[in-house]
Amino acid sequence: MRMDEAGGSAPRASILIAAWSAEKTLDRAISSALAQSVPVEVIVIDDASPDGTAARAAAWAASDPRVRLIRQARNMGPGAARNCGLDAARAPWVTVLDADDFFASPDRIAHLLEIAASEGADFVADDLWKVDAADPEGPRTPMIGGAPLGVQRLDAAGFIAGNLSSQHGGRRELGFLKPLMNNTFLRRHGIRYDPDIRLGEDYVLYAQALIAGARFILTDAAGYVAVVRPESLSGSHPTEAHEHLIAADRALLALPAADLATRRNLTAHMREQQKKWAWRRLIDAKGAGDLGAAARCFHAPAGVIVDLVQRLCGEAAIRLRRRVRLR
Numbered sequence: 001m002r003m004d005e006a007g008g009s010a011p012r013a014s015i016l017i018a019a020w021s022a023e024k025t026l027d028r029a030i031s032s033a034l035a036q037s038v039p040v041e042v043i044v045i046d047d048a049s050p051d052g053t054a055a056r057a058a059a060w061a062a063s064d065p066r067v068r069l070i071r072q073a074r075n076m077g078p079g080a081a082r083n084c085g086l087d088a089a090r091a092p093w094v095t096v097l098d099a100d101d102f103f104a105s106p107d108r109i110a111h112l113l114e115i116a117a118s119e120g121a122d123f124v125a126d127d128l129w130k131v132d133a134a135d136p137e138g139p140r141t142p143m144i145g146g147a148p149l150g151v152q153r154l155d156a157a158g159f160i161a162g163n164l165s166s167q168h169g170g171r172r173e174l175g176f177l178k179p180l181m182n183n184t185f186l187r188r189h190g191i192r193y194d195p196d197i198r199l200g201e202d203y204v205l206y207a208q209a210l211i212a213g214a215r216f217i218l219t220d221a222a223g224y225v226a227v228v229r230p231e232s233l234s235g236s237h238p239t240e241a242h243e244h245l246i247a248a249d250r251a252l253l254a255l256p257a258a259d260l261a262t263r264r265n266l267t268a269h270m271r272e273q274q275k276k277w278a279w280r281r282l283i284d285a286k287g288a289g290d291l292g293a294a295a296r297c298f299h300a301p302a303g304v305i306v307d308l309v310q311r312l313c314g315e316a317a318i319r320l321r322r323r324v325r326l327r
Contacts, residue, residue: 079193105223175203
């Protein structure tokens with residue numbers, strides 16, 4: 001077996017932990033990563049945390065040669081942090097572990113590697129177990145759920161359809177998956193996270209890879225536990241996050257390899273983001289008392305305008321019912 005520079009077995013997977021203000025959960029994440037039954041390396045990228053995150057990671061790196069710490073000089077967001085990890089990764093496979101999540105099974109990586117080998121896959125994603133942050137050891141709910149997944153191939157069109165919130169809302173979109181990814185495939189195709197996107201960066205990278213021809217396998221939960229916090233960025237995000245995703249969808253639509261079904265679903269995803277962006281801009285304009293900005297929200301495709309009017313009517317109906325109850 002090939003040995004690494006520290007004298008141990010060469011890592012089969014690089015586990016990337018982009019961390020910001022994660023000192024309370026980082027130990028659990030790193031510990032669960034190091035407990036994997038196959039050789040791994042853990043790369044913690046501290047995104048200029050204001051708390052003790054970097055110190056916790058440095059302590060792990062000092063005590064275990066499998067852990068490395070990369071410190072960002074300034075906060076650049078999860079995409080930029082993960083790109084640093086991808087550039088530093090030494091293993092043939094890479095995967096992301098969010099700093100507040102953890103692996104519940106020591107065999108997760110081994111299981112995904114087995115599927116990758118048997119299926120000739122470039123990406124292998126398992127369903128996630130979701131738990132409440134208030135009770136991380138409590139009941140776990142599968143993100144996708146339903147019937148057992150088995151081992152199934154996911155194409156670009158199907159993946160993008162799985163990110164339509166109209167069909168998969170409640171943070172059940174496939175972009176939340178944390179697959180094991182073939183590092184050689186990513187480097188050969190020059191695929192990296194978009195550093196300008198701080199919400200949906202995973203969705204964009206997976207879509208790029210699929211359009212580039214990645215063989216993407218989806219399987220049942222193998223031990224990734226996603227800790228759901230109401231205040232997380234994926235649950236609460238700035239208005240411009242939708243604008244960035246719209247631009248990303250346009251860039252994906254421009255890729256020559258995108259087939260008709262993929263383009264159709266990309267257009268549907270972009271339209272959803274346009275509706276969300278227009279609504280958030282309208283709320284912001286109302287809060288600022290900017291009538292001009294509010295009016296500009298209606299300079300949009302017909303479907304977006306209809307959605308805005310429906311939302312406004314819904315809000316008006318709610319206020320009317322409240323007034324009636326107060327009388």
